[in-house]
Amino acid sequence: MTRSKKEVIQVAAARLFRDRGYTATSMRDLAEAVQLKASSLYNHISGKEEILKEICFETAERFLSAMEEIEKEKVSCTEKVKKLIQLHIQTATSDVTSITAFNDEWRHLSEPHLSEFKSIRKTYEERFKSIIQEGIETEEIQEGDPTVILYTIISSVRWLYDWYKPERNVSPEILKKGIVNILVTGIVK
Amino acid sequence: MTRSKKEVIQVAAARLFRDRGYTATSMRDLAEAVQLKASSLYNHISGKEEILKEICFETAERFLSAMEEIEKEKVSCTEKVKKLIQLHIQTATSDVTSITAFNDEWRHLSEPHLSEFKSIRKTYEERFKSIIQEGIETEEIQEGDPTVILYTIISSVRWLYDWYKPERNVSPEILKKGIVNILVTGIVK
DNA sequence: CCTACCGATCGGTAGG
DNA sequence: CCTACCGATCGGTAGG
Numbered sequence: 001m002t003r004s005k006k007e008v009i010q011v012a013a014a015r016l017f018r019d020r021g022y023t024a025t026s027m028r029d030l031a032e033a034v035q036l037k038a039s040s041l042y043n044h045i046s047g048k049e050e051i052l053k054e055i056c057f058e059t060a061e062r063f064l065s066a067m068e069e070i071e072k073e074k075v076s077c078t079e080k081v082k083k084l085i086q087l088h089i090q091t092a093t094s095d096v097t098s099i100t101a102f103n104d105e106w107r108h109l110s111e112p113h114l115s116e117f118k119s120i121r122k123t124y125e126e127r128f129k130s131i132i133q134e135g136i137e138t139e140e141i142q143e144g145d146p147t148v149i150l151y152t153i154i155s156s157v158r159w160l161y162d163w164y165k166p167e168r169n170v171s172p173e174i175l176k177k178g179i180v181n182i183l184v185t186g187i188v189k
Numbered sequence: 190m191t192r193s194k195k196e197v198i199q200v201a202a203a204r205l206f207r208d209r210g211y212t213a214t215s216m217r218d219l220a221e222a223v224q225l226k227a228s229s230l231y232n233h234i235s236g237k238e239e240i241l242k243e244i245c246f247e248t249a250e251r252f253l254s255a256m257e258e259i260e261k262e263k264v265s266c267t268e269k270v271k272k273l274i275q276l277h278i279q280t281a282t283s284d285v286t287s288i289t290a291f292n293d294e295w296r297h298l299s300e301p302h303l304s305e306f307k308s309i310r311k312t313y314e315e316r317f318k319s320i321i322q323e324g325i326e327t328e329e330i331q332e333g334d335p336t337v338i339l340y341t342i343i344s345s346v347r348w349l350y351d352w353y354k355p356e357r358n359v360s361p362e363i364l365k366k367g368i369v370n371i372l373v374t375g376i377v378k
Numbered sequence: 379c380c381t382a383c384c385g386a387t388c389g390g391t392a393g394g
Numbered sequence: 395c396c397t398a399c400c401g402a403t404c405g406g407t408a409g410g
Binding site: 020021023024078081104107108139140141142144145148149151152153154155156157158159163170174175178179181182183184185186187188189 | 209210212213267270293296297328329330331333334337338340341342343344345346347348352359363364367368370371372373374375376377378
Binding site: 036037039040043 | 397
């Protein structure tokens, strides 16, 4: 199974979008990255936005299906929250590029994709928030605004996408332990 | 003291950069926002990048001078870290717009500004990290990689810049209490 | 502060 | 997969 040319283009695009941003990446930049002329890209993709759209939706679907798995598990809410934090770290470290599109570049989508994307994202966040809320009700989790807790968790791993590089020799496992520890038990002794 | 036209342009630009990103904001968009023709902007500013540069550096200087104040205080490291978290929240809620440029759009700076900006930012982060490190040594703060702690803290408030709106009726004070609580004592009971 | 306009570059198409 | 090229838009300037 070799990668289709379309996949090669998508991977290169995800990297360029991360490095320069969607708007600042031209189709000529992208063409050069995959050793093609700009016009030849259009034999594989229908346009610039289609690439962004597919990156955003693929990442969103991945988060949503992981959420489904975690919801099904018969573990405490705290355990579920831990797994969700690990999921975000895993995604950010294993797929450094498309996570950017998912975090930052989706706003360049045009309608109807923009609304559809926001709605999927909203669904994911609501389900995450429900787990937090349940944890507060069962008194596993400290009293607090679930929205504040939710976004603080989601944001807290956002630095990884431009910090994490395999050359640093910091394994995702060490990161998971460290970050989960901060968020779950705090930084003070 | 009325605002100079240049300041008006900068404020409008910061808002547009936040909403659409630096690259996707055209000088014509900006001109329209301040009710001018694009060419007239150049009587007040020397170019598009100058605006970005000034927003980035002003925000950086603000963080650095706040750091100076906090370093001088005769309080525990934990207390300093708390104040730094509050500083980030304060900046994100009081100046929702320029924080974006500081977080995300600085990468569109060209040399030599890019290197200079990175260097100021690095200085800020190193000094923040020193406080964390000292806290670990004095055993106030839990054992952990100071870099991981640093970036987790800095990132954790990044959602505010597009979430925080005065209409939500969530005061910065409540946010500060909530977020500081999560980071300092964790989410579990 | 405007009108008029510059060269460069954009995303994308025609046609082979 | 390419060459050749399209109209639109970009940041910015000239000249008044």
